[in-house]
Amino acid sequence: xxxxxxxxxxxxxxxxxxxxxxxxxxxxxxxxxxxxxxxxxxxxxxxxxxxxxxxxxxxxxxxxxxxxxxxxxxxxxxxxxxxxxxxxxxxxxxxxxxxxxxxxxxxxxxxxxxxxxxxxxxx
Numbered sequence: 001x002x003x004x005x006x007x008x009x010x011x012x013x014x015x016x017x018x019x020x021x022x023x024x025x026x027x028x029x030x031x032x033x034x035x036x037x038x039x040x041x042x043x044x045x046x047x048x049x050x051x052x053x054x055x056x057x058x059x060x061x062x063x064x065x066x067x068x069x070x071x072x073x074x075x076x077x078x079x080x081x082x083x084x085x086x087x088x089x090x091x092x093x094x095x096x097x098x099x100x101x102x103x104x105x106x107x108x109x110x111x112x113x114x115x116x117x118x119x120x121x122x123x
Contacts, residue, residue: 004028004054006035012111015044016082020053023061032061036068036079045077048110052083062095069100078102082110
């Protein structure tokens with residue numbers, strides 16, 4: 001049994017994956033891998049991963065987020081992160097992954113970021 005629950009929903013043409021539980025080596029890591037791979041292989045390649053209810057993440061979980069980011073980017077999409085708990089935010093800073101991902105605290109802002117044209121200034 002996986003220690004991670006993933007619920008997909010669509011908002012404004014963007015797939016939001018609401019994660020609950022732990023992203024650690026084992027079943028939960030494989031569940032996230034499968035969900036991100038499925039998104040990359042579908043027409044729903046603009047993904048926001050909501051980490052607000054994630055209680056723990058290990059290095060394999062961070063690696064899975066990076067792999068998902070790369071897969072989605074390669075397929076013409078992108079992955080952004082939403083609602084990072086303090087501990088995950090600290091890990092993202094320590095590992096310098098905060099320079100890789102767009103991170104948002106507000107779902108509407110995250111969704112809207114997909115609809116901004118490249119020439120639209122971001123404030």
